[in-house]
Every structure is written in C-alpha cells, then in structure tokens.
Amino acid sequence: MLIIRHISSTNTVQNQLNKINKSMQRTCCLSAKLFWYPIVRYHIQ
Structure with missing residues (x-):
C-alpha cells in the first residue's frame, strides 16, 4: 500500500x-x- 501511495504522490x-x-x-x-x-512593428513601418 505504501509503495502505491508513494507512486501516486510522485505522479x-x-x-x-x-x-x-x-x-x-x-x-x-x-x-x-x-x-x-x-520592435517588429517599428521596423515594418
């Protein structure tokens, strides 16, 4: 049970x-x- 809980917590x-x-x-x-x-707008104009 503890291992499963640990896996879910790491998930x-x-x-x-x-x-x-x-x-x-x-x-x-x-x-x-x-x-x-x-900047791009300024250079386009």
Whole structure:
C-alpha cells in the first residue's frame, strides 16, 4: 500500500511540475510577444 501511495504522490508532483512548466512557458511566450511586437512593428513601418 505504501509503495502505491508513494507512486501516486510522485505522479502528483510530476503533474504539478508539468503545470508549472506550461504556465511558465506561456508567460515567457507572452512576454516575448509583448517585447518583440513593438520592435517588429517599428521596423515594418
């Protein structure tokens, strides 16, 4: 029982890490867009 519980808890930790990773990637993507968009627009004009 203890082993199964341990596996499920590590699974939960992995899921949390995946969620954090995805949200960080989303934030990085958003900030990159906010950073590059004005520069690109400025150069296009």
